[in-house]
Amino acid sequence: MTNQHYGQFCGLARAAEIVGQRWTLLILRDLSVGPQRYSDLVSGLPGIPTNTLASRLKELEEEGIVERLAPSSGERAVVYRLTPRGEELGPAMDALSRWGAGGMRTPRDGEIVTTASIAAALKVAAGDGIVPEDWDAAYTVRVGEVETHLIMRDGVITVGPGAAEAPDLVITAGPQIRDLLAGELDADTAIATGAVKLEGDASLFARFADTLHVPYSPNVPA
Structure with a gap:
């Protein structure tokens, strides 16, 4: 890695050396959603300098966290994906x-959402991801x-x-x-305030709202 070593034989220090550089965690977030081509990563990380992306991918490969897959039949581009060690993150x-x-209430000026950011947010909100078998x-x-x-x-x-293949309910929402x-x-x-708009079986929305949860942290200003 190009960053300086902290000079400590410590797991947290070693992790910070590997993933603590600018953009690295967001690259890993996007790859956690699924394998990506270089062009996918560029479009999903607006603002990242292409030389920085190339450098970070190379470093993550060297650490055994990311690997490249040869183009499949009909494809010309290399695909990047997390290795088992990368998935441990x-x-x-x-x-x-x-x-x-926990400290995010409204977007700051210029902040956008991306497919990976919404998918990651929903995954975190799902907690342990366990629901009743009959659901x-x-x-x-x-x-x-963005659609997820x-x-x-x-x-x-x-x-x-991406959209569900045959969704029972489509939820269109804004920052609220x-x-x-x-x-x-x-x-x-x-629903009443228009914070969300629903298409499909509206009775399933309460289940969605009750199951997904990421609370605000205490002492965060309203």
């Missing part, structure tokens, strides 16, 4: 994401121009990019979805 990234979201619901969640899906099926929640996930906006109020 998932719980740590989820914890950091939950902690950061079977597919949601498409739209925030701005969330499936409650066979006792587990899965989240990913953060208040919904924090529990400060209940399902009925969210």
Whole structure:
């Protein structure tokens, strides 16, 4: 890695040396959603200098966290994905994401949402991802121009990019979805105030609102 060593034989110090550089955690977040081409990473990380992206990917490969896959039949571009060691970072990234979201109420000027940021937020909000075995619901969640899906099926929640193949409910939301996930906006109020718009089986929205939760941290200004 190009960053300086901290000079300590410490797991946290070693982790910080590897993932503590600018943009690295967001690259890992995007790859946690699924394998990505270089062009996918560029479009999903607006503002990242291409030389920085190339450098970070090279460093992560050298650390055994990211690997390149040869183009498949009909494809010309290399695809990047997390290795098993890279996937081990998932719980740590989820914890950091939950902690950061605890202080987020409204977007700051210039802040945008991306497919990976919404997918990661929903994954964190799902907690342990366990739901009753008899639940079977597919949601498409739209925030701005971004579409993600969330499936409650066979006792587990899965989240990913893009719309659900056959959604039972499509939820279109704006920034107030953060208040919904924090529990400060209940399902009925969210619908009544227009904070969300629903298409499909509206009775499934309460289940969504009650299951997904990322509270605000205490002492964070309103």
